[in-house]
Amino acid sequence: MTERLSRNRASIAHRLRYAARNPDRIAPYARRLARDTWLRLRARDHVAYYRAVMRSDAARSPYGAVGTADHDHWLAIGRLQFDYLLSHGLKPSHRMLEIGCGNLRAGHLFIGHLEPGHYYGVDISPDILFAAQETVTRNGLQDRLPHLTPVRDLRLAFLPEGHFDVIHAHSVFSHSPPEVIDECLAHVDRLLAPDGFFDFTFNRTTGREHHVLREDFYYRTESLTALAEKHGLTARLMDDWEKNPHKQSKLRVTRPAPNGG
Numbered sequence: 734m735t736e737r738l739s740r741n742r743a744s745i746a747h748r749l750r751y752a753a754r755n756p757d758r759i760a761p762y763a764r765r766l767a768r769d770t771w772l773r774l775r776a777r778d779h780v781a782y783y784r785a786v787m788r789s790d791a792a793r794s795p796y797g798a799v800g801t802a803d804h805d806h807w808l809a810i811g812r813l814q815f816d817y818l819l820s821h822g823l824k825p826s827h828r829m830l831e832i833g834c835g836n837l838r839a840g841h842l843f844i845g846h847l848e849p850g851h852y853y854g855v856d857i858s859p860d861i862l863f864a865a866q867e868t869v870t871r872n873g874l875q876d877r878l879p880h881l882t883p884v885r886d887l888r889l890a891f892l893p894e895g896h897f898d899v900i901h902a903h904s905v906f907s908h909s910p911p912e913v914i915d916e917c918l919a920h921v922d923r924l925l926a927p928d929g930f931f932d933f934t935f936n937r938t939t940g941r942e943h944h945v946l947r948e949d950f951y952y953r954t955e956s957l958t959a960l961a962e963k964h965g966l967t968a969r970l971m972d973d974w975e976k977n978p979h980k981q982s983k984l985r986v987t988r989p990a991p992n993g994g
């Protein structure tokens with residue numbers, strides 16, 4: 734665990750060791766490197782770049798685009814997210830915003846659980862939102878009237894103040910540079926209901942912060958906690974999430990208790 738957390742996947746030494754251990758992955762990695770370089774050169778910023786990555790990935794497979802190998806794995810990762818929030822008190826009456834909802838891996842379970850109209854999913858990728866609509870149809874969730882909205886940024890200015898009891902972002906900041914996370918943390922407070930919270934997962938490192946192909950970003954917990962503090966929010970690492978087999982860690986962001994209590 735400790736070795737995994739301190740590993741720098743961007744270092745030449747790591748890449749050479751990885752290639753020696755996984756020779757079959759060299760060609761796919763080279764193809765990804767070429768594609769990502771091309772997409773990055775044509776994009777004006779990170780969001781435009783990542784939207785293009787999602788377009789390319791979703792055209793091949795919406796399951797693969799959200800990081801799962803097949804439908805069973807997709808279901809399992811969705812269930813993991815859902816069971817966790819259920820065990821933390823998610824009620825049908827709650828209003829939920831899912832940032833980077835993808836093709837509703839967990840979203841289809843949230844939508845089924847929440848009262849009609851109480852689920853709001855946003856994503857930068859219109860292509861994955863088309864796949865999300867298919868998930869709604871396949872699961873017979875039309876009557877739940879989920880909102881599925883494309884966004885250009887995470888200022889989320891079009892959403893109402895104090896509206897959401899739970900804001901959730903799974904495997905989104907693991908693909909986001911610091912300025913995207915900063916923007917989200919600067920605006921999320923406005924959207925939270927008085928006792929609301931914002932949970933997000935991230936790739937945790939105890940070593941040097943780094944990224945791979947500007948697709949996967951690795952952060953120290955302290956950096957993200959400090960970023961939340963900069964915006965007047967409190968962030969804590971969710972230890973109970975660490976017990977499950979998922980590779981990412983989870984932070985919960987709330988408003989500080991009054992009088993620091």
Ligand SMILES: C[S@@+](CC[C@H](N)C(=O)[O-])C[C@H]1O[C@@H](n2cnc3c(N)ncnc32)[C@H](O)[C@@H]1O
Nearest residue numbers: 787799800833834835838856857858903904905
């Ligand atoms: C790995 S997928 C995870 C999707 C979903 N959260 C899940 O668990 O299945 C990451 C998703 O986040 C979206 N995304 C990435 N950066 C984003 C951003 N800055 N704002 C909104 N969505 C974003 C991607 O388009 C993609 O659908």
